Amino acid sequence: xxxxxxxxxxxxxxxxxxxxxxxxxxxxxxxxxxxxxxxxxxxxxxxxxxxxxxxxxxxxxxxxxxxxxxxxxxxxxxxxxxxxxxxxxxxxxxxxxxxxxxxxxxxxxxxxxxxxxxxxxxxxxxxxxxxxxxxxxxxxxxxxxxxxxxxxxxxxxxxxxxxxxxxxxxxxxxxxxxxxxxxxxxxxxxxxxxxxxxxxxxxxxxxxxxxxxxxxxxxxxxxxxxxxxxxxxxxxxxxxxxxxxxxxxxxxxxxxxxxxxxxxxxxxxxxxxxxxxxxxxxxxxxxxxxxxxxxxxxxxxxxxxxxxxxxxxxxxxxxxxxxxxxxxxxxxxxxxxxxxxxxxxxxxxxxxxxxxxxxxxxxxxxxxxxxxxxxxxxxxxxxxxxxxxxxxxxxxxxxxxxxxxxxxxxxxxxxxxxxxxxxxxxxxxxxxxxxxxxxxxxxxxxxxxxxxxxxxxxxxxxxxxxxxxxxxxxxxxxxxxxxxxx
Amino acid sequence: xxxxxxxxxxxxxxxxxxxxxxxxxxxxxxxxxxxxxxxxxxxxxxxxxxxxxxxxxxxxxxxxxxxxxxxxxxxxxxxxxxxxxxxxxxxxxxxxxxxxxxxxxxxxxxxxxxxxxxxxxxxxxxxxxxxxxxxxxxxxxxxxxxxxxxxxxxxxxxxxxxxxxxxxxxxxxxxxxxxxxxxxxxxxxxxxxxxxxxxxxxxxxxxxxxxxxxxxxxxxxxxxxxxxxxxxxxxxxxxxxxxxxxxxxxxxxxxxxxxxxxxxxxxxxxxxxxxxxxxxxxxxxxxxxxxxxxxxxxxxxxxxxxxxxxxxxxxxxxxxxxxxxxxxxxxxxxxxxxxxxxxxxxxxxxxxxxxxxxxxxxxxxxxxxxxxxxxxxxxxxxxxxxxxxxxxxxxxxxxxxxxxxxxxxxxxxxxxxxxxxxxxxxxxxxxxxxxxxx
Numbered sequence: 001x002x003x004x005x006x007x008x009x010x011x012x013x014x015x016x017x018x019x020x021x022x023x024x025x026x027x028x029x030x031x032x033x034x035x036x037x038x039x040x041x042x043x044x045x046x047x048x049x050x051x052x053x054x055x056x057x058x059x060x061x062x063x064x065x066x067x068x069x070x071x072x073x074x075x076x077x078x079x080x081x082x083x084x085x086x087x088x089x090x091x092x093x094x095x096x097x098x099x100x101x102x103x104x105x106x107x108x109x110x111x112x113x114x115x116x117x118x119x120x121x122x123x124x125x126x127x128x129x130x131x132x133x134x135x136x137x138x139x140x141x142x143x144x145x146x147x148x149x150x151x152x153x154x155x156x157x158x159x160x161x162x163x164x165x166x167x168x169x170x171x172x173x174x175x176x177x178x179x180x181x182x183x184x185x186x187x188x189x190x191x192x193x194x195x196x197x198x199x200x201x202x203x204x205x206x207x208x209x210x211x212x213x214x215x216x217x218x219x220x221x222x223x224x225x226x227x228x229x230x231x232x233x234x235x236x237x238x239x240x241x242x243x244x245x246x247x248x249x250x251x252x253x254x255x256x257x258x259x260x261x262x263x264x265x266x267x268x269x270x271x272x273x274x275x276x277x278x279x280x281x282x283x284x285x286x287x288x289x290x291x292x293x294x295x296x297x298x299x300x301x302x303x304x305x306x307x308x309x310x311x312x313x314x315x316x317x318x319x320x321x322x323x324x325x326x327x328x329x330x331x332x333x334x335x336x337x338x339x340x341x342x343x344x345x346x347x348x349x350x351x352x353x354x355x356x357x358x359x360x361x362x363x364x365x366x367x368x369x370x371x372x373x374x375x376x377x378x379x380x381x382x383x384x385x386x387x388x389x390x391x392x393x394x395x396x397x398x399x400x401x402x403x404x405x406x407x408x409x410x411x412x413x414x415x416x417x418x419x420x421x422x423x424x425x426x427x428x429x430x431x432x433x434x435x436x437x438x439x440x441x442x443x444x445x446x447x448x449x450x451x452x453x454x455x456x457x458x459x460x461x462x463x464x465x466x467x468x469x470x471x472x473x474x475x476x477x478x479x480x481x482x483x484x485x486x
Numbered sequence: 487x488x489x490x491x492x493x494x495x496x497x498x499x500x501x502x503x504x505x506x507x508x509x510x511x512x513x514x515x516x517x518x519x520x521x522x523x524x525x526x527x528x529x530x531x532x533x534x535x536x537x538x539x540x541x542x543x544x545x546x547x548x549x550x551x552x553x554x555x556x557x558x559x560x561x562x563x564x565x566x567x568x569x570x571x572x573x574x575x576x577x578x579x580x581x582x583x584x585x586x587x588x589x590x591x592x593x594x595x596x597x598x599x600x601x602x603x604x605x606x607x608x609x610x611x612x613x614x615x616x617x618x619x620x621x622x623x624x625x626x627x628x629x630x631x632x633x634x635x636x637x638x639x640x641x642x643x644x645x646x647x648x649x650x651x652x653x654x655x656x657x658x659x660x661x662x663x664x665x666x667x668x669x670x671x672x673x674x675x676x677x678x679x680x681x682x683x684x685x686x687x688x689x690x691x692x693x694x695x696x697x698x699x700x701x702x703x704x705x706x707x708x709x710x711x712x713x714x715x716x717x718x719x720x721x722x723x724x725x726x727x728x729x730x731x732x733x734x735x736x737x738x739x740x741x742x743x744x745x746x747x748x749x750x751x752x753x754x755x756x757x758x759x760x761x762x763x764x765x766x767x768x769x770x771x772x773x774x775x776x777x778x779x780x781x782x783x784x785x786x787x788x789x790x791x792x793x794x795x796x797x798x799x800x801x802x803x804x805x806x807x808x809x810x811x812x813x814x815x816x817x818x819x820x821x822x823x824x825x826x827x828x829x830x831x832x833x834x835x836x837x838x839x840x841x842x843x844x845x846x847x848x849x850x851x852x853x854x855x856x857x858x859x860x861x862x863x864x865x866x867x868x869x870x871x872x873x874x875x876x877x878x879x880x881x882x883x884x885x886x887x888x889x890x891x892x893x894x895x896x897x898x899x900x901x902x903x904x905x906x907x908x909x910x911x912x913x914x915x916x917x918x919x920x921x922x923x924x
Contacts, residue, residue, distance in 0.1 A: 026887065026888030026889075033552075055778070062778055064747075064782035066781075066785045067785060
């Protein structure tokens with residue numbers, strides 16, 4: 001059976017509404033007032049972009065919403081999407097001191113969303129143009145979070161940037177690859193506009209290696225940042241994989257971002273192979289689109305799943321089903337359509353390897369199969385663009401973690417293509433680090449921080465007066481820390 | 487970007503936010519940290535003959551889990567020598583020439599005041615603030631609030647100070663007095679350049695019922711201290727306004743009392759303050775709070791269309807008038823948004839027992855208001871008895887839901903009539919007296 005279930009417009013909109021709606025002003029202030037405004041707060045340490053979290057929350061509490069958003073976006077230009085998609089329970093909120101007082105952590109993600117929405121809704125000017133232009137130009141390949149983070153930082157440091165994006169819109173996974181109920185296309189595109197407002201040029205519909213050659217970029221630009229992300233989902237390599245109802249998870253998610261919600265068809269019985277966070281997005285989305293059964297098939301057990309616990313909870317609440325310790329051995333088809341999966345049971349061998357139990361095969365009826373097995377590295381594409389670029393053995397771009405610099409000095413990299421696949425916030429953080437390294441290469445200047453001013457104390461000054469006999473020294477900091485007060 | 491710079495009686499600072507004379511302004515180290523954070527000025531912890539302090543020194547009150555709504559202290563002025571303090575002022579001023587440093591002073595004899603004035607000017611201080619306010623310890627020795635509570639003594643001492651004044655003189659007033667304009671006018675008569683207010687309010691925050699002794703506890707005894715923090719802000723605002731309005735005061739004002747964020751500061755400025763001073767919020771959270779204050783005030787001024795913070799100054803002063811000038815014919819009543827009402831009925835019981843019996847509890851079905859955000863079926867909902875409602879605001883004050891009960895103006899077609907107008911009209915026989923409420 002082809003995929004044919006479709007919801008009416010109203011139901012689709014309701015099912016796909018954001019799972020954590022925007023706070024009302026009262027909710028936001030009440031929640032903000034719970035924040036203790038810790039000094040040297042653990043939540044800041046836990047944020048890969050080092051947002052001054054107590055600082056922005058305090059500003060919500062005082063009614064300084066533009067300032068609150070400014071604090072967020074100066075550290076993380078994609079603060080609005082990160083507010084929605086960050087795994088906060090294992091990052092900032094997981095570090096909240098409230099947990100040590102046996103209370104719920106401050107809802108940092110939702111407060112961050114409240115503050116950043118204010119900017120979009122009120123057209124607030126957040127950034128001043130850079131004081132001086134360097135005349136240097138940087139090309140960024142790929143328009144996802146890493147490149148946006150890198151370009152935003154470069155633009156603020158006075159360098160010209162051009163992003164090359166092969167798709168119709170920039171934003172990468174934020175625009176096309178995150179479950180719609182977490183992050184709408186609209187939000188991601190607004191964020192892209194915010195990046196553009198810094199004077200960044202984004203050439204969409206331009207594929208490097210096809211529409212323009214990497215060599216041309218090397219000639220035309222002073223540095224290159226590779227933020228290409230990852231490729232297609234790994235193959236199952238089993239019979240029946242080519243049937244039309246076998247799709248990749250990211251393609252399925254993208255369908256909702258490029259089509260009206262009520263025009264995306266889904267099967268009645270949907271299997272999702274894999275149990276990472278993308279698999280959860282896919283199975284939940286299938287359920288919300290009206291699938292009668294949406295089943296995760298995972299080769300290991302519940303305790304081994306790579307998905308975050310809160311993602312698993314979302315899926316369970318949506319009524320997803322789970323088959324653990326099973327692998328697909330064949331996609332069953334009839335008349336050119338998927339009718340089911342042949343599965344086999346697995347067990348952990350004494351050598352720690354996962355074995356398929358011979359003779360354990362069984363069949364389950366499905367009319368749609370979604371592959372969520374992780375994404376391939378872009379090895380061929382990268383080698384095609386830059387034959388001398390060194391790749392790690394697992395296919396990611398080899399780079400200096402602190403700077404993003406590759407073996408080719410003027411080429412830098414960050415994001416999934418370099419880290420093998422991580423969160424949006426990590427991609428932004430890596431883009432930002434690379435931007436600072438590029439800036440240092442151009443100018444010899446090291447961007448100090450920005451660090452929280454509270455950590456600066458009195459430095460680089462001769463002690464004066466009895467009170468300054470022991471001036472505070474700055475501890476070695478992550479260069480991605482944010483500037484609260486400066 | 488609005489211009490935040492101010493000039494208070496010749497003391498210039500890049501923004502109106504000053505650290506008040508208190509524990510946060512005790513040393514050069516703290517002064518540097520304050521300026522690093524962005525504070526526009528520091529009023530040094532009061533300089534005088536070094537004192538000896540007791541241990542413990544502070545106590546506070548919490549309200550419903552909010553810590554330090556009010557802070558009380560029995561700490562005295564500086565325990566460091568005048569030489570150390572003036573040397574550090576000089577060093578700080580050299581390093582931060584664009585910021586304001588004001589030396590707070592407290593002493594007794596005319597010679598001593600003259601000496602401190604000279605030392606302050608020599609240290610490069612932009613001005614001095616005379617501490618006539620501390621309600622504990624120093625007043626027992628004839629200083630602090632002992633001076634501030636006696637306008638004649640203020641006039642005498644300010645007179646001595648002005649004899650030796652090379653830099654602007656601010657007189658800091660104590661609120662522990664029935665009419666703040668008396669000491670303010672005395673300062674003016676003696677030639678002071680500005681006033682700052684309020685100093686702390688004499689207080690006992692609580693009694694420890696086990697030890698049968700108040701906090702702060704000092705070996706079985708305690709003493710009343712000086713109260714500050716968010717709890718005193720309304721008292722401070724009122725006194726600032728009184729000084730700003732009084733024609734015989736007419737001095738620039740540095741506002742003090744419970745200022746914790748940009749909004750508090752803007753309110754003090756709107757009621758006539760040129761600069762504002764902050765202590766308790768720093769003692770709670772550190773100097774870093776000034777970032778939000780500067781940014782928030784800036785954004786507010788931009789939004790409200792003020793090019794400079796000086797344009798905001800005093801904007802609300804004239805709206806505060808004597809009761810007799812208020813319009814007796816103005817009418818407002820409460821209005822409930824049933825889509826927001828959560829059914830706590832606090833408005834009902836507050837009005838019924840605490841005010842004017844102008845709210846009824848009615849059947850929600852008959853009223854046709856549904857269940858709102860999720861009220862239990864069958865439970866009554868509050869309804870404003872519009873004829874009975876006197877527009878007192880109480881229900882909107884107790885209502886825990888933002889914008890659920892709002893007060894709306896009622897056009898009763900009557901012309902403005904103040905108490906004074908009313909008295910006149912009745913006297914002239916133009917109207918009958920308004921009948922007493924039944």
